[in-house]
Amino acid sequence: MNKKQIILATLASSNGVLHTPVQVQKLLFLVDREIPSLVGGPLFDFQPYNYGPFDKTVYSELSEMAGEGDVVMIPQNNWLSYQLSAKGLEAGKKILESLPEQARDYISQVSQFVRSLPFAELVSAIYAAYPEMRQNSVFQKC
DSSP, rough: HHHHHHHHHHHHHHOOOOHHHHHHHHHHHHHHHOOOHHHTTOOOOEETTTTTTEOOOHHHHHHHHHTTTEEEEEEEEEEEEEEOOOHEEEEEEEEHHHHHHHHHHHHHHHHHHHHHOOOOHHHHHHHHGGGGGGGOSSSSOO
16 A cells, blocks of 8 residues: 555545544554554654644645545645545545455544544644654644
8 A cells, every 4th residue: 555545545434524634644643653554554754743743745645646636625724624536535435445344444433533623632632642742842732
């Protein structure tokens, strides 16, 4: 599995609903950290950054995927949020279905988790579980 495939699969697990930047970063971080052997990973190089684990290649992959018609980038306030196009959702669902059941279940659960929490609670939950990712943070509310 490559980076584009795991992005498609993880975003498809929620039927392609809109994801904020922090949700995408934390979703991919958790998949990369918790089930790498089930998805051919780790695929990213997450480092502690302003709001926890961050890999800038997540955004470059999403941008490239937008150019290919798989992702829609939606401006919101001062950032871009991400949603799968119909084409991306179809491809992502196929990839997701090809994964072992344990991987599909985990991705679905963690996708719901990251989307269920407001920004501060999500970042705080990541810091609580992965305190090493708090280093370099500008966000200290926990």
